[in-house]
Amino acid sequence: MDIITTHTNTDFDGLAAMVAAQKLYPGADIVFPGKISRNVEEFLALHKDMLKIKPLKLVDLKKVRRLIVVDNHNPKRIGKLAKLMEDPKVEVHVYDHHPATECNLNHKTFVLEPLGAATTLLVERIRGKNIPITPLEATILALGIYDDTGCMVFASTTPRDVEAVAYLLDKGANLSVVSEFLGRPLTQEQQSLLKKLLVSSQRHNINGVKVLIASADTGEFIDGLALLTHKLSEIDQADAVFVAVEMEDRIHVVSRASVPEVNCREIMASFGGGGHVAAASASIKGLAINDLKAELLEIIKQKVRPMMTARDIMSSPVKTVYPETKIEEANQVMLRYGHTGLPVVRGLELVGVISRRDVEKAMHHGLGHAPVKAYMNVNVHTTTPDAPLSQVQDMMIEFDIGRLPVVENGRVVGIVSRSDVLRTLHGDFQGRYYTMFNKGSSNHVRYKNMMKRVLPENIMEILYLVGELAQQYGYKVYAGGGIVRDIILNVENLDVDLIVEGDAITLARALGEKLGGKVRTYEKFGTAEVSLKNGSWIDLATARVEFYEYPAALPTVETSSLKHDLYRRDFTINAMAISLNPGTFGELVDFFGGREDLYAGIVRVLHNLSFVEDPTRLLRAVRFEQRYQMHMDPQTLRLLEEAVHEQLITRVSNERIWYEMKIILNEPEPADVLHRLWELGLWEQIFPEVTYWEVQPVLEEIPQALMVLRNWGWDEPAEKWLVYFIAILHWNDVQTATRVCERYTLGRRQTEKVQDTIKHWRNALRDLSSPENMKISQLARILQVLPREAYPMFLALMEDRVAIQRFRKVMEAVRSNKPTINGKDLKAMGFKPGPLFRKALDAVWQARLDGLVKTREDELKLAEQCMYKLQKGEQSCV
Template sequence: MSATIRVPNRSITVIATHENADFDALASMVAAKKLYPEAIIIAPGSQERRVREFVLNMAIEYFKLVKLKEIDLKTIKRVVLVDNSQLSRIGALAEVVKNPEVEVHIYDHHLPPDPETPCHFSIIKPVGSTVTILLKLLREKGIKIAPEEATLMALGLYEDTGAFTFRSTTKEDLEAGAYLLECGANLNVISELFKRELTAEDVSLLNDLFHEAQTHFIRGIPVVITKVSTNHYIDDFAVLVHHFIEIENPPVLFVLARMEGRIFIIARSKLPEVNVAEILEVFNGGGHHAAASAAVKGLTPMQVEDKLLKLLDKKIKQPKVARDLMSHPVKGISPETTIEEAEAILVHYDFNALPVIKNGEVVGIITRPVVDKALYHQLSQQPVKRFMTTEFPILSPEASLSEIKEALLQHKQRIVPVVENRKLVGVITRKDFLNYLLTNPSAFLGGLDLERQPRRKFVTSLLNEKLPKHIISLLKKIGMIAENLGYNVYAVGGFVRDLLLRQENLDIDLVVEGDGITLAKKLQKEINAHIHTYQKFGTAVVILPDGFRLDIATARTEYYEFPGALPKVEMSSLKLDLYRRDFTINALAIKLNPKQFGLLLDFFGAQRDLKERMIRVLYNLSFVEDPTRILRAVRFEQRFGFRISKQTLDLIRQALKLNLLFQTTGSRIWHELKCIFGETNPAAIIERLNELSVLKSLHPALKWDKSLKKLFKEIEAVLSWFELLFLEEKYVKEEVYLLGLLDPLKEEEVNSFLTVLEFPKSKKELFFKKRREIFNIYGLWQKKREIKPSLVYLTIKEIPLEFVLYLMAKLSPAKKKWLSLYFTQWRDIKPILTGDDLKAMGLKPGPIFRTILEELLKARLDGKVKTEEDEKKLVKKILKGKNFH
C-alpha cells in the first residue's frame, strides 16, 4: 500500500483533468506542470487504451502520476484543471474544488465553462485543443520544451483537431503544431499511435451500423437496434458505438456485434422507462440503468435480436404521461370572479392556484400570493382578470414527463393546464409531479434531468474587457472590505444589464448584505472619498477624489401601503432586494467578494429575457404597486429594441383600466417623463405610449399624430445642430420636448397637465408667459418673408434658450435660418463704441447712454454702420433727434 503524501497546512498544488483522459488531457497536464513546477499531477480515474499504453512507456523524466487517494486532501491549496471545467468529470476531487479555501485555476477549450465550478483564474478559448492554450503561455514565458514533451503535446493537438481537419481547428492550433515540430516532436510516434483512427475497416463497420439500424416503437418509445459482423475481435469497439450515438442520437440503442463466435451486445438508454441493465441481465450481462453490455454464445444475431425484442416488449414500461398525473375534474373560476371570491375558494380547497376559464378554455391562472397581495391593496372587489397570469404553458394529455418538468420548473408554474381539443381536461400541480417522483425514483434517471438551466456563471473576463482598470481595482477593494466585515457585496441593476448587453455604463449601484453605510465609511477611509449617508434607508453615496460616484445600499425589501404609494423599506437579503425591482432584466447581480469575484446571480430568468429581448415584470401586481413602471417598461422596450411580454402588456392594460396612474404623485410621473425625453429617440417612446393608451391616462388632452411626430423630429434635429455648435450655454433637453408634447394643447389643458405633474405655481406662470410669447412670435414671423436681424435679436434675447429651440423646431427651413444666424453671428455682435467713448465725445452718463448703445447695436446688426466713424455719425444724428431709420 502506498504511503499517503502529507504536507503541513494547505501547501500542495495539484493538476487534474477529466476521467477517461485522452491525449489532449494528458499533454495539457504535462504542459501545466511546466507552468506550476511544484505541482503534483493526479492520475485520471481512467484513460483511453492508447493513452494508457503511452503512459507506460513515457520517457519524460519528471513526469509522474499520483493517485488522488495517496494525497491528504486537506493539504491541497490549489487545483489546476486542464481540458475540463465540469465538476461531474473529476470524481472525488470535486469536493476539494468546492472548498472555498482552495484556489482553482482552469485551462480549457470547451465552451461554455461550467458555471457551478468555482474559479479564481481561467483561460478558456475556443481553439481546437487545450494544448494550444498552454503552449502559448509556455512560449510567452520562454519555457523550453523537450522533444518527448513536444511529441506528447503534438499527440494531444493531433487528436483533438482530427489531424487539423475538424471545424474547430484554428490558426493558433496550426501555429502550435509548427512550433512543436521545431521543438522536436516525433511524427513517427504520432503516426503509429493514430494509424487505427481512420482505417478502412473502422469506416466499413460504422457504415454497417448505419445501414443495419432499424427503429422499433415499443409502447411509443423508439428503440434502435443495429447489427454488425466481423471475423475477429475489435478492441475499443465502443468507440464506434460512440460515433454512432453522436451522429444518430437515439434515445435507446442496442448494438449486436458478432466477433470471434460470440455476440457482443452494447446498450445505451437515455429514458427512465428503459433500464438496459435489467434487460441485458437475461443475457448474463451487466451495467447500470443507462449503459450495459453482455456477451452471448451459441446464438445467431437474428436469434439474439428476436429474443431481445420479446424482452423489450415485457420490460419496457408504459411511459407516464400528463393524463396519468393530472388532477381532474378541475375546479376553476371565471375571469369576472372577484379577488375576494377567489380567495375563499383557494382557502376552502387548500389550493395554491386556480385556472381561470372562459367558455371551457383556460385564459389565465391566478395564484394565492397574487390574491393575497391584491387583498392587501384593498382590491377585493376587482375581477381576477385584472391580475391573472396570461402567459403560461399548456400540455396535451399525452405530454411526457420531460415536458411536464419543463412546464412546472423552467416556467415556474404552480399548476399547468392539460388541454384537449381546446378544452381543459385536467391540471398538473407541483405536488402531483413531486409525489410521482417520490414513488418512482427511476424517473430521475436517463432523460429526466431535474436541474434547471444554470443561472450562475462568472463574468470576470467581461468585467476586465469592459471596465477601466482603476474601476476593476476599486470593485475588488470594495469586495475585500466587505469580506473583512463579514458582508457580501454585489453590483446590481442597470450596470449589470448593460454589461451583458456589451453597452457602456459606469453608473454602478452596489447592494450589501450587511450594513451599507458601515461599508461606505470603511471605503471612505481607505480611498479618501466623500460620502453622504441616508440612515433612514441604509444607503450612502461615495464620491471619489476624481468625481466618480458609487451608490451603496443595504439589501432591503419594500412594501406599498396602497397602490401608487411611495415604498416602505426594511433590511433583507439580496434575492428579496432584487425581487422588488421593476423588470427581470434589471434584477441581476455580480458578486464582488474576493473568492467569488465576478459571479453572476440570476434568480428570475433575466439572462433568458435578455437573449429573447423581452421586458417582463417580476410579479403580477408590479404596476399596481408602482404605476410609473408602465412608462419605464415602454422606455426600456424602445431603448433596447426589445418587446414587452404578452403577460406584461396585459397587466399594463389592466392597470390603466384601474386608473392607477392618477393615484401616483405628479413628481414621479414628471421624473419618468424627463427620463423619456432624455432618451435618444423620445418620439418612438411617446408613439408607443399612445398606442397603449398611456398618454390618455396621463391626461385626456394628450395625443400623438403626424404633426406632433414631425415636430419631435424637428426638435431632435435642432438639438443635434445646437450641440454641434459647442457653445458653453446649457439647456434642459427635457423641457424642449415637454413644450413639443404640449404644442397642440389649449392653455387650460396645459395648465391642467402641469398641475398633474405638480409644477410649482411660479414655474407654471413662467412657462405660460414664455409659451405665449413664443406663440405670438411664431404667428408674426409666419407672416413675414424677410426680417431685420435687429428684430430677431431684440425679440428673443430675453426668452429662455429651451423656448427658443422649441420655436426654431416649429419654423420652416427658411425661417430657421434666422435663428441659426442669431446663434452663430448676430447675438455676438456689439457696437464698437462703448460708454467710455460716449464720455470722450462729451456726453454725460444717463438713460441716453442705453438708448444710444441700443440704437448702435440695431444699426450694426442691420448693416447700417460698419466703422467707428459711422457709429459716431449715428450718435450725432441721435442727439439731433433726426430719423436715422
C-alpha cells in the first residue's frame, strides 16, 4: 500500500501538494495525519468526493510499503504516521519547501528546495512528465501556491512559483474558486481571539527593532492563528510580531517579521518549532503562558540583531558655516561638496541648519548677499550616534527635514542626509539634486478681450463686481490658476478661483450679500465659498503660502503675497493670475514664465521639491500633459522619475489619490492618461493589483464602444469614471477588486456594480456568443446581470459579430419595448401587493420583448393570468 500525507492542521498547500503527489504516484491514497484547517475543511465539504482520500483509522500501517510526505519533513508533525518514516521496510519520499531541521532522515527521495510553496515542486514534475490534469486539479494546485505565497506577495515567493501558477492557469485553474476559499471571512471565534490579541499586545523596542508580543487563552482549539498573526502585523505595523495562544493542552506560537534583523525560524527553534526566516511557529506543552512570554522576550532580546545606527551611515567630519556666512557663499559650499544642507555653528554650538531649498529660494529672490542666520532654521532636530536607523527615518518624515545633525556631548560629530538613508534602504539609490530657476518676470498684458470670448456674460459681470468690491475695501483681487490657463488656451472653464490680497472671507460675505448667495467660510485657511442660486459657486482665498510638515502631508497655511501664493502652485502654467480691480482689469500677472510654457506646450514644476511636497502633482502633471497634448520639460520629467522611484505617491492618503484619479477617469480621453501613468511607473503604485497590459486593450477600445452605444440610443451614465474603473478591474477576482474599492472608499452601490461585473461578464459574453438561437427575453436576461456602466467594457471585449448584433438587438428592444403597466395596475385588479407582483411584471416584460404582447390591454390580460397562476403555486405563468 502507498499513502500520501502531509502535516497536521493541514493547509491548502498541504492539500494541494498531496493532490499533486497523487498524479505522480497514481496508486497512492491521500491520508490526513490529523486535524485540517477550517478553510480546507470547507473546501473538502464540497469537493471530497472528487478526491481519493482514505481515513487514517482505515489505514493498516503494517501494509504500508511506500510513504510520500509533502509540505513537511518533520516526523513530529505527522502524528501516528511518524513511525513509518523510521521503518526501514517503508520506502519514504519527501517533497518540502521548508528549511532543513535536525529531524532530517535519509530517505530514498528527499527533495527540499526554498520555494514559496511545496506544491510548486510537484507541479514542476507534473509539467516535466506531461501528465494531464483537469481544471479542478489545476484549481486545487493553484489554491495551494496562492495560499502559501500570500497570493504572490510574501517575501518567500520565487519566480518558479509564479511560473507554476501560470501553467495551472493555462490548464484551466479557476481563480474565482481560489479567491472564494482563500478569502473566507473570520469566524466569530477568530474575531473574538483577534480582539483579545489586540488588547493584550505589548510593544517593545529591542535593538532598534519594533517588536509586538500578544497572547491569549482560549481553552478550545481555534483554527487560523497564522492568519490572525498576519492581520495583527498589518494593524500594528511592527517590525516583528509574536503571538502566543493557549489552546487545549498546549501553547501555539506564531511569528512574523518584516526586517532582516529578526530571524523567526531561529527564535522558534528555541521552542522546538520551525519555519522560514520571516515566518515560523512552535507548539509547546507543560509551560504556563506568562512564563512562556517571559522566556520568549528574553530569547528575542538575545536573537534580534542590532539595527544600523546613525553612526553607521553619517558623514563625518561635517562641513559647517557660521551665522554671518553669506547665502551665496553657502550656496557655493553646497555645490562644491554636493551637500543638501549645512549645520550652522557658533563656536562649537549648533545654532541652526540651512537647507539647499532655503538657499535656492533666497538666491532666486536676489538675496545672495544676506547672512545665513536670516534664513536658517533655528528649531533644529538632532539625533545621537547610537540612534537606530528606523528612528532617524521617522524623524526625517515627521519633521520634513532632509538632513539630521548627529550630536554627541554637545558637539556635531556627523550628519545624516536623506540620501544616506535612502542609500541604506535601497542599495541602488543614487542621490541627485537638481537646481531649477524660472527667470520669468511680471508681465502685464491685457487679456480682457480674451476673457469676454471665453467666459459667459454672467461670469464676467461677477468678476467686474468682485473687483469693485475689493477696491472699496482697499484689497487687490485676482482670478488665478486653471481659469487663467484656459482663458489663454481659449478653453471654457467655469471654475472661478479668486486670490485676495486682503481678507478673502470679508470680501466673500460682501459678494454673497450682493448676489444673494450662500457663503461658507473656512477661518483656519482664510478661504470662503459663495454658492449662487443657479448652482454654480466661486472660491475665494486669501493670498497665502503653504508649509508641509512632512512629504505628502496637507499644508499648513500662512497669509502672504500674490507672488508667494502663485509659487505654491503645482506648475508654471497654473501659476498665473489676472487682475480684477478697476483700472487694471484683465492684466496678466506671470512671475514664473507660465505663458511662455503654455505657448511652448511645456508642463514645468515651479521648484525642485514640488513632487516631494505634494506627490498628487505627479498625477496632475500627467493629466495636463495628455489633456493639452503637451510634454514635460526634461527637468520636470527627471524630478517625476525620481519621485516615482522613491514611491512618493504611496505616502499620500488614499482619499487624495482617488480624488485625482476620479478627475482623470472623467477626462475626455482617460485611456491616454492611464497609458502614460503606466509608462512612467505610476500605474503599479496606484493599482498594484492590476496588470496594465491585461486591461490596456479594453481601455483603448472604450471610447469607440461609447460612441457605438450612443448611436444605439444608450443613455450614458452620470458617473462616467465608473465605466473606466470597471474596465480597470474587470480582469481581477471579486475579492481583489473589492479591496481596491475599499481602499479608495467607493460607495456600496458602486462597489456592487464592480462586483456584479466581475462575477458575470465572462458567462454573459459566452452566452451572448452562443450559436443557439435565443429569444430577445433570454438575451435581455443575460445582460440584466451587468450594470449599465459595464456595457462599454462588455462591447469592447466582443470579437464575435453575431454577439455584437445580438447585443444591439437587445439594447434597441429593451429601449423600445418598455411595459406600460406597473404594480398599481395589479393592485387595481384586486391583487394584494407582494413578491408575486415582480414575477408577474417580469413575465409581462419578457413577453413584450418577444412580441407576444403589444398593447396595454394585452399586458393587463397577461399580468392577470400570471397572478392567478402564481397564486396557485405554478412556477411559470407564461
